[in-house]
Amino acid sequence: MISFTFGGKNSYKDYGIIISKRPNLPSPKRRVSYIDIPGRDSSLVYDEETYENITIGVECKIKDGNLIDKIDDIKAWLYTSGENDLVFSFQDDRKYIGQVVNSIDFSQVVKIFSEFIIIFNCRPFKYATHNNIFTIVESGSSIINVGSIKSEPIISVYGEGNIELTVNETKVNLTNIKDKIILNSVIQDSYNDVGENLNNKVKGEFIYLNPGSNRVEWTGNVSKIEILPNWRWL
Secondary structure (H helix, E strand, C coil): CCCCCCCCCHHHHHHHHHCCCCCCCCCCCCEECCCCCCCCCCCCEEEEEECCEEEEEEEEECCCCCHHHHHHHHHHHHHHHHEEEEEEHCCCEEEEEEEECCCCCEEEEEEEEEEEEEEEECCCCEEEEECCCEEECCCEEEECCCCCCCCCEEEEEEEEEEEEEECCCEEEEEEEEEEEEEEEEECCCCEEECCCEEHHEEECCCCCCCEEEEEEEEEECCCCCCCCCCEEEC
16 A cells, blocks of 8 residues: 655555555756857756756545545645655655645545545655764765765764864865864754854865765864765655
């Protein structure tokens, strides 16, 4: 039985929703512009290296003796969950982050059956449902990105004083660190465990992990580095 989990609830177990057929899971469109220049062959290509959101349609039906109450419960669940994790049972190690965007129309087929389509507007990527934290205690160690696209890690640096952190070709200089600093590439912010903003102690670009091997190096007084990788796929 195919089902999906959204907002922490399962479509079949919690609401008795039957998915009519396996949904199509599209790949995102890359944002690329083509500019024609008079007197020049071909076009000038501008690649933003970003992707557009995707839309996933799920064809569903329900069978229940009290359809009216069931329909109200389903609408409340889908609309009040906002943007949330969406996990399909046939690939439960990966998730989308999406939100229901359509007006859900329930068409009664027979007395006890109702059919409807749910449309999710999702961020471009699939994400790992579970991420292990990698602990690095030796400069020059490597971490393997198992995804198909660069990831946005959350990196915790444990150390003191001035530190230079290098991942592949990206260098980040940390100034006057006390105990720990967290470099969050998802929200592009740096802070400590109590949420104090530490962006003034950071100079350089936020770090990404490329598909394949990524070398992690540092200079300065560092006891360890913890990386929550946030793997993702197209």
